[in-house]
Amino acid sequence: MPKLKSLLDLEELRKGIIASKDPSKQCITICSGTGCHAYASEKVADTFASELEQQGLSEKIDLRRTGCHGFCERGPIVVIFPDEICYLSVKPDDVSEIVSETLVGKKIIERLLYVGDDGKPITHENDIPFYKHQIRLVFGDNRLINPQSIEDYIGLGGYEALGKVLFEMTPEDVIEVVKKANLRGRGGGGFPAGIKWETTRNAPGDAKYVIVNADEGDPGAYMDRSLLEGNPHSVLEGLMIGAYAIGANQGYIYVRQEYPLAVENVGVAIEQMREYGLLGEKILGTGFDFDVIVHRGAGAFVSGESSALMTAIEGRVGEPRPKYIRTAVSGIHGRPSNLNNVETWSNVPLIIKHGAKWFGGIGTEGSKGTKIFSLVGKVNNTGLVEVPMGMPLRDIIYNIGGGIRGDKKFKAVQTGGPSGGVIPESLLNLPVDFDELSKAGSMMGSGGMIVMDEDTCVVDVARYFLDFLADESCGKCIPCREGIQQMLVVLNRICEGTGREEDLDTLADLGDMMRDCALCALGQSAPNPVLSTIQYFKEEYEEHIQNHRCPAGVCKELINYYIDPEKCQACMICMRNCPVGAIDGGKNIVHVVIQEKCTKCGTCLEVCPPRFGAVSKLSGVEIPEAAAGGIKVR
Amino acid sequence: MEQQDLSKVDEIIDKYESNSESLIQILLDVQNEYRWLSRPILSQVCERLDIPMTHAYHIATFYKHFSLLPQGRHPISVCLGTACHVRGATRLLDRVVQAIGIEPGQTTPDEKFTLNTVNCLGCCALGPALVVDGEYRSNLNAKELADIVASAD
Numbered sequence: 001m002p003k004l005k006s007l008l009d010l011e012e013l014r015k016g017i018i019a020s021k022d023p024s025k026q027c028i029t030i031c032s033g034t035g036c037h038a039y040a041s042e043k044v045a046d047t048f049a050s051e052l053e054q055q056g057l058s059e060k061i062d063l064r065r066t067g068c069h070g071f072c073e074r075g076p077i078v079v080i081f082p083d084e085i086c087y088l089s090v091k092p093d094d095v096s097e098i099v100s101e102t103l104v105g106k107k108i109i110e111r112l113l114y115v116g117d118d119g120k121p122i123t124h125e126n127d128i129p130f131y132k133h134q135i136r137l138v139f140g141d142n143r144l145i146n147p148q149s150i151e152d153y154i155g156l157g158g159y160e161a162l163g164k165v166l167f168e169m170t171p172e173d174v175i176e177v178v179k180k181a182n183l184r185g186r187g188g189g190g191f192p193a194g195i196k197w198e199t200t201r202n203a204p205g206d207a208k209y210v211i212v213n214a215d216e217g218d219p220g221a222y223m224d225r226s227l228l229e230g231n232p233h234s235v236l237e238g239l240m241i242g243a244y245a246i247g248a249n250q251g252y253i254y255v256r257q258e259y260p261l262a263v264e265n266v267g268v269a270i271e272q273m274r275e276y277g278l279l280g281e282k283i284l285g286t287g288f289d290f291d292v293i294v295h296r297g298a299g300a301f302v303s304g305e306s307s308a309l310m311t312a313i314e315g316r317v318g319e320p321r322p323k324y325i326r327t328a329v330s331g332i333h334g335r336p337s338n339l340n341n342v343e344t345w346s347n348v349p350l351i352i353k354h355g356a357k358w359f360g361g362i363g364t365e366g367s368k369g370t371k372i373f374s375l376v377g378k379v380n381n382t383g384l385v386e387v388p389m390g391m392p393l394r395d396i397i398y399n400i401g402g403g404i405r406g407d408k409k410f411k412a413v414q415t416g417g418p419s420g421g422v423i424p425e426s427l428l429n430l431p432v433d434f435d436e437l438s439k440a441g442s443m444m445g446s447g448g449m450i451v452m453d454e455d456t457c458v459v460d461v462a463r464y465f466l467d468f469l470a471d472e473s474c475g476k477c478i479p480c481r482e483g484i485q486q487m488l489v490v491l492n493r494i495c496e497g498t499g500r501e502e503d504l505d506t507l508a509d510l511g512d513m514m515r516d517c518a519l520c521a522l523g524q525s526a527p528n529p530v531l532s533t534i535q536y537f538k539e540e541y542e543e544h545i546q547n548h549r550c551p552a553g554v555c556k557e558l559i560n561y562y563i564d565p566e567k568c569q570a571c572m573i574c575m576r577n578c579p580v581g582a583i584d585g586g587k588n589i590v591h592v593v594i595q596e597k598c599t600k601c602g603t604c605l606e607v608c609p610p611r612f613g614a615v616s617k618l619s620g621v622e623i624p625e626a627a628a629g630g631i632k633v634r
Numbered sequence: 635m636e637q638q639d640l641s642k643v644d645e646i647i648d649k650y651e652s653n654s655e656s657l658i659q660i661l662l663d664v665q666n667e668y669r670w671l672s673r674p675i676l677s678q679v680c681e682r683l684d685i686p687m688t689h690a691y692h693i694a695t696f697y698k699h700f701s702l703l704p705q706g707r708h709p710i711s712v713c714l715g716t717a718c719h720v721r722g723a724t725r726l727l728d729r730v731v732q733a734i735g736i737e738p739g740q741t742t743p744d745e746k747f748t749l750n751t752v753n754c755l756g757c758c759a760l761g762p763a764l765v766v767d768g769e770y771r772s773n774l775n776a777k778e779l780a781d782i783v784a785s786a787d
Contacts, residue, residue, distance in 0.1 A: 034757055217754075220716035317692055606775075
């Protein structure tokens with residue numbers, strides 16, 4: 001592979017790649033993101049490969065394993081180009097039919113298509129409601145490229161923005177454009193990236209660093225992973241543009257060890273860039289030198305905080321430090337270091353290519369561009385969605401997410417992960433951007449959006465986040481270490497039915513203290529999930545405390561399983577399935593839960609045939625006494 | 635206890651040119667190779683990198699990925715991410731505990747299974763999910779779990 005020594009070399013390479021691709025040639029693309037991978041997309045891809053071989057079609061038809069398409073609910077996803085026929089939930093058994101019917105016979109297999117609400121099948125990916133309402137600027141190329149092929153990326157205009165920056169712009173010009181675009185950090189805080197870059201550029205020191213934060217630790221959020229897995233070059237190109245603007249020659253990618261595919265694809269991308277001379281000395285024949293090191297994180301949520309992450313890169317324990325001096329001034333080895341998250345970096349080439357004005361035309365007054373969310377939980381269409389900032393929550397959950405699973409009632413949506421809060425139904429029309437979410441007591445965070453229905457207990461969710469944070473707090477500062485523990489003690493007793501009248505005030509006091517006194521954002525924002533649930537669902541807390549009742553039927557200590565003798569048909573199914581033998585009864589004798597033995601695992605409720613529906617959860621009421629000696633089924 | 639073969643430890647350290655700044659990366663590779671960090675392994679690493687043992691233990695106990703105890707041949711990770719949590723991850727975890735008879739963080743005495751919990755596997759559409767031997771599975775019931783236990787060697 002010849003090294004690219006000038007802009008002309010890059011453009012010649014691009015022309016060659018485009019010319020070598022016949023747009024009318026059939027190509028099978030298979031989503032190989034982690035979601036589809038979990039649905040065995042690799043097997044589907046392998047079956048395609050052997051089927052094409054067997055039918056002697058390997059030369060005629062291309063096969064491409066792409067990054068994540070986003071519609072994880074219906075994976076594995078197969079899209080056939082050039083007609084862009086989209087098949088969902090494809091199994092290895094479907095493969096030979098797809099090859100003979102669709103690829104050879106040019107016929108569409110209706111059973112594999114998406115079926116709209118009107119019962120009509122939809123052939124093209126972009127017409128499916130899940131995709132139709134999105135604007136996929138950052139995430140869109142995932143479906144078109146093989147993430148392990150730099151040629152695919154270059155063929156779609158990759159590294160064009162880098163060329164423009166190196167040959168037509170000064171570092172100051174670049175910072176000006178990013179500032180004007182008002183690109184705000186996608187990792188959580190929403191700090192303007194351009195201002196951070198400028199601070200790092202102006203900070204004294206010769207050696208400076210740029211870093212990609214791919215330590216995505218929020219449970220329920222996986223957009224950074226999918227982006228890094230699916231389009232690693234877009235992140236690396238953004239990083240290089242930032243390095244040029246800031247005056248850095250060394251970059252780091254801090255990526256979680258738990259993301260093996262992301263680690264692999266980034267590694268491959270870096271190798272390919274080196275081979276083409278896009279990393280190393282005198283890039284594209286200019287005076288710009290740059291290289292990147294991948295640092296795998298070994299599993300610590302707190303290490304996603306900027307100062308902690310930089311300490312971890314130095315090979316030490318990743319704990320935060322007080323930031324009287326910003327990491328932009330004193331970061332890795334005390335040198336100016338600029339950290340941005342994966343999605344932020346990925347936006348940079350787009351802004352350079354299309355201009356600040358274009359970027360500013362998308363989104364709201366204070367939040368420009370798009371944002372990728374992971375829409376998960378009790379929603380019909382689980383997946384990754386990219387929408388312009390300012391889209392109302394309702395549109396995201398109902399138009400894109402297809403509403404709530406199983407026709408249940410919407411209760412709340414949690415955004416911002418362990419640092420965020422819940423948003424109730426009354427605020428569903430809230431336009432989603434950095435400022436509106438903060439005003440509502442939540443935050444954007446990295447973009448997790450967890451939908452909850454009536455069967456979710458918000459007290460339990462608040463306890464869940466605190467439990468997570470208690471585990472992840474590094475323990476360096478007392479407000480966080482002890483504050484989370486004490487809040488957890490209070491929440492545990494509320495969930496166990498021993499809550500006290502003054503508990504809500506205690507939680508508020510502890511929360512205030514932590515917001516003011518904790519060392520880093522982990523501790524400062526830890527009370528958010530608790531305080532925002534109290535703000536919007538105070539009655540639910542009070543039910544737990546005063547009436548020992550969990551209205552959603554989640555908190556184990558507050559519920560009992562009960563078999564309605566009027567409905568039980570004595571079919572023995574629950575008796576046989578109960579793992580602890582806590583069900584009494586027999587053939588023709590109505591079954592009864594022995595409360596003393598019951599571990600409340602819920603198996604009886606799950607296995608009771610829906611046509612009987614005899615098992616239910618009771619909370620806050622007396623359990624009716626069972627008739628002595630058992631009653632016969634009527 | 636039989637002597638551990640530490641030659642792979644040396645190979646890994648050589649790959650990182652005995653750079654003590656790469657300690658976390660070295661320990662990650664060693665953990666992946668040996669499935670745990672034994673005392674002989676850690677002392678070898680510290681000797682080669684010329685760092686105190688306390689430093690290595692600090693790292694090995696701070697980060698979740700490291701284990702100071704032998705791990706089972708079949709790791710099971712139950713996802714407790716938020717999406718899985720609201721879809722019943724706790725009940726799934728209860729079923730797993732029931733099926734293999736150990737609590738999270740423990741290894742079965744025959745070193746067959748190690749049970750762990752993780753905070754989001756990033757396959758929220760499958761939730762509640764778990765990974766067994768690298769394979770992602772969705773909301774397994776008691777019978778499916780029993781089959782996994784029976785078929786593991």
